[in-house]
Amino acid sequence: MNERRTETLVVTLVTFTNLFIAFFISGVVIWALGEDPWFALKTLLYGAFGYDEALGYTLYYTTNFIFTGLAFAIGFHCGLFNIGAEGQAYIGGLAVGLICLWLENWPLWLVFPLAVSASIIFGGIWGAIPGYLKGKRGSHEVVTTIMFNFIASVIMVDLLSHVLRPDGQMSPESRDFAERVWVPQMHEIFEWFGIQITQTPLNGTFFFALLCLILVWRFIWYTRWGYEIRTVGTNDTAAVYAGISVSRNIILAMALCGGLAGFVGINEIMGSSHRIMLNFQAGIGFTGIAVSLIGRNHPLGILLAALLFGILYQGGAELSFEVQAIDRHLVVLIQGLVILFAGALEHLFRPQIEQFVRIITNVEKTEQAVSPTVNN
């Protein structure tokens, strides 16, 4: 147990050190541009949390990142590197949209579960095909999922410009859904309790995302299937020995990844834009990879990392409004530095931090040995 606590401490310190360095370097860049880094940081945080509208946007982005973060994490536990959340979200979103267009006279309490199921099926199939190619044919999932992103993109462009676009409309979008199948906005939900908040795209899907976090956590660590997926992911030789089918688990894990990514469509299409649009998922799938890696593929970590990226998205937008020298590109730079240090260079300072933790835990131990009566 003690070993696990030390490991948790090391991981936490490593993550925070990496984030600190990423922000520090961002600060140096801002300073070099002739702006005050402190002011920039304050603007960023104010822009993300400072007023209820800002917080609404931050949590709205967070919701998306939770879904794609989880979509990456499940694959990762199965030893897969799923970079196809982008396409899976796109196709899943299509399913959500089709359900909303088709069943727009039905009540929400029926449409919502149907939309969820449809996005699981569409996104799931979009994940399961690369899963099948990997499990049965050995094609590398990084290559196939990225190809499936492009295929999804082409399909969507074609559908939106030819099939789903109403006659006489210029932009490649579907028509709006009937209002009764919209996921309630957060300000509406708060109104039911008599609380007034500013209207933002944040909607009820946020709660659904939190539920998904809990379900995935229980699934991975507490069910037979999660156990099989983790076994395949950590040691496929042992999985074969145990009679666990490696290919079946790869296919199913990829299908689950796709299903989770598809929920982006619930938040974006059913909860916010209320019509199927081009590129509604832009970048969310890829950011999910960083979210999951920084969150160490654990639902709690993913929640925190998704929040971090929500802050960077929303606060960054605010920052580029407020500060002259900082534009959109610098915000991308900050996000890039976070991914670089917390994702790619994750283990850069690990040896030093491990040593540091070893020293402090040793100090604790000797203190206990010297004065055993203190903490009885």
Added chain:
Amino acid sequence: MTSLAIELTEINKNFGEVCANKNVSLKIESGTIHGIIGENGAGKSTLMSILYGFYQADSGEIAVKEKPTVIRSAHDAILAGIGMVHQHFMLIDTFTVLENVVLGTETGFSLKESMQASARELRRIEKDYHLEVDINAVINTLPVGLQQRVEILKALYRGAEILILDEPTGVLTPQEADHLFRILDELREQGKTVIFITHKLREIMAITDNVSVMRQGEMVAHRSTSQTNREELAELMVGRKVLLRVEKAPAKTGRMELKVEHLNVTDDSGVHRVKDVCFEVHSGEIVGIAGVSGNGQSELMDVITGIKPLQNGQIQINDETITPALSADAAAMRRFGMAHVPEDRQRRGLVTSFSANENIILGYHKDPAYNGFIEMDRNAIIQSCKKQMKHFDVRPGNPFLRTSLFSGGNQQKLVVARELERDPSLLVVGQPTRGVDIGAIEFIHRQIIAMRDAGKAVLLISVELDEILSLSDRILVMFDGQIMGEILAKDANEREIGLLMAGVRKEAA
């Protein structure tokens, strides 16, 4: 009095909280073969790594040829005249013997020139020490025994006066080992000093002049080999009396549990690994398959246990005939009453990054006893893990501990516990005591015998001949994918089996 080749004084080495060497002192006389014996994890390898410069001692002194010497790297060790032959050969498979020997000692600008000079020098060394190897042969075409000879040549080429051999016989047949011993004799006669590290008592008695025993990081005894015996050494190694021979009652065989007929296995690269193998295993007996590693035993075991598909031939387990469609399904084999202790526990038998309780259900995770309606029944799993750990004396008995933190012996006991607790009718065991300390070996052997006495059929595959001899009721010897012969254990002798292992049939011998 002869001079000292190596003198170590009060060597200490800690890894974090683990004390690997504690006040170790050792004197090795020049021109002798000095054995260092101890269980896995006793600190032998650490001590030699300090001597060869892989690790730095925390404190203590090293003297080579009676001169205090500081060894910071393998390079320093080579300069001081120390050479090492590693347990796992440090050779580049696709290079020739000459290229491997020269590697790292090339001089001058033109490789060709230095190669020619090296070739002359190498031929001279080969002749001096009777270590003939074709210097232009590519390493992966040479048998293991010759590869080891190349390692020795490498050390001699670098001017080694003192040779360290780390578990050198692990991969050799008894005959190859005897050959190695003759080479070591020759080296001793030429005035070289040999340090011979092993955990096998037989080898210590066969070849060494002096022997030092290590236990739990400490040097517990020094003996002149002629004045000690196996029993005393074993007791010194373990710290208590051990039974070297396993006591067992005569076998009471019953019904047939496993029948293999005309089994052939061809691997992915098209090599015919198992050739027309037929045998049966009955309840109440242990059938041992002996052989040098790499002669088809692993492939045979993989097919029987449902890891690899059945291509050709027939397998019958209990009353079930294994068809190709049913094969390559380890879960099905378990349903038919087979338990499997795999050869490689680290890679196959365990997921070492999982906790002990997650490993105790590996392969049995669908058992209703471990499962609730949706989630697994954690409580039941942990209780079962605790029970099995207690039953099989796994230490520490902590079901939450990560499996990689258990010692080799305790990891193996965890695997054995999982497989034996299921009360299988057929047990297939591969290398049950590889890398396991003597105390655990004794325990695991007794468990296997107990299974047999309880009327189970046991198929034992091992490269340790001693293990095969002491456990089996019948012995099959495999060479080049074929069963060379079957011998009843009570009539078996090491020489006869050794010849079969080397591919020499009885009629020819």
